[in-house]
Amino acid sequence: DIQMTQSPSSLSASVRDRVTIACRASQSISTYLNWYQQRPGKAPKLLIYAASYLQSGVPSRFTGSGSGTDFTLTISSLQPEDFATYYCQQTNSIPYTFGQGTKLEIK
Amino acid sequence: QLQLQESGPGLVKPSETLSLTCTVSGGSISSSGFYWGWIRQPPGKGLEWVGSIYYSGRTYYNPSLKSRVSISVATSENQFSLNLTSVTAADTALYYCARLVTTIVVVIDLWGQGTLVTVSS
Numbered sequence: 001d002i003q004m005t006q007s008p009s010s011l012s013a014s015v016r017d018r019v020t021i022a023c024r025a026s027q028s029i030s031t032y033l034n035w036y037q038q039r040p041g042k043a044p045k046l047l048i049y050a051a052s053y054l055q056s057g058v059p060s061r062f063t064g065s066g067s068g069t070d071f072t073l074t075i076s077s078l079q080p081e082d083f084a085t086y087y088c089q090q091t092n093s094i095p096y097t098f099g100q101g102t103k104l105e106i107k
Numbered sequence: 108q109l110q111l112q113e114s115g116p117g118l119v120k121p122s123e124t125l126s127l128t129c130t131v132s133g134g135s136i137s138s139s140g141f142y143w144g145w146i147r148q149p150p151g152k153g154l155e156w157v158g159s160i161y162y163s164g165r166t167y168y169n170p171s172l173k174s175r176v177s178i179s180v181a182t183s184e185n186q187f188s189l190n191l192t193s194v195t196a197a198d199t200a201l202y203y204c205a206r207l208v209t210t211i212v213v214v215i216d217l218w219g220q221g222t223l224v225t226v227s228s
Contacts, residue, residue, distance in 0.1 A: 001170070032212045036154075043203055043218035044154065050211040087154055091213035095169040096156040 002026050002090050006099035012107040017078045021102045023071045023088035032092035035064055035073045038101075039084045047086075048073060078104075109134035111204050111219035119198075119226050125191040129204030129219060136185045137162040142207040143187045145178065146215065147200040150223075155200075159207055160187055194226045 003026035013019050023033065031051035036044035046055045048064035051071055061076040075082055083106050088099040115127035129143070136143060144159035158168040160178045168176050172191065180187040191198060202224055206217040 034212065034214050036215070043221055044215070045218075046214055046216050049214045053211065055214075055216070089154075089215075094167050095171070096213070098154040098156070100153045 001095055002029060002093060002097055004088055004090055004097050004099040006086075006088055006102050008102060009100065010103040010105065012105050013078055014107045015078050015080060017107075019075050019078060019104065021073045021086055021088075021104075023066075023073070023099050025069045025071075025090055025092075028068045029090045029092035031067050032090055033064075033066065033071050034089045034091065035062075036087045036089065037082075037084050038087065039081075044087060080106075109206070109217060111206065111217060113202060113204050113219045113222040115222060115224070117223060117225060119194055119224060120228050121195055121226055122193055125189070125194050125198060125224055125226070127189045127202055127204070127222065127224070129187050129189075131185045131187075131206075136180065136187065137182050140208060142167075142213075143180065144205050144207050144215070145189045146203045146205055146218075148203070148221070149197075149200045157189065157191075157202075196226050198224070199226045200224060
């Protein structure tokens, strides 16, 4: 199985801050990498697919980058609704695996 | 607007079988290009892909569960189902049904609201 490791596991930030979340795969996955946002009590929501493509309807303050084993999700100017948990996921090979999550909290 | 809704028992005894159904509304489960799957999330923990199925019946399972899991589809009822045998407390989780689609890569683009299943005697 491909292991996905996110850092940090939690992060405190303020509205209008710029934040970056990292995701590392245990082997190369090209750009088979997606990012999801999960708000408390809600199902995850797709934000970014194929490492850098913005899902329709997702604000442009979210950007993704990377390839191979190292990836990042950047939120350029945090809004109140962005405080949530973020997961990366690889779909390079089965089983599709997720990172452990990064909880983004208000400072 | 396509929607997914999970249903099934919220409490299952250890060693018994967990059975859940996902009903797809607002669209056809037989639409080409879409897979249907299950993802679970233990309370307070991360996400685990359980398995997926195509409307033709082709399945893909997480090897960690492969000996216990089966997913089936009922196209006439626009439903797909999950069976997980010999459950233990470690199978306690929020179970989501979902739609998977291949764009440039496989993504999970639509989720049900989730149903909590507790394994306890």
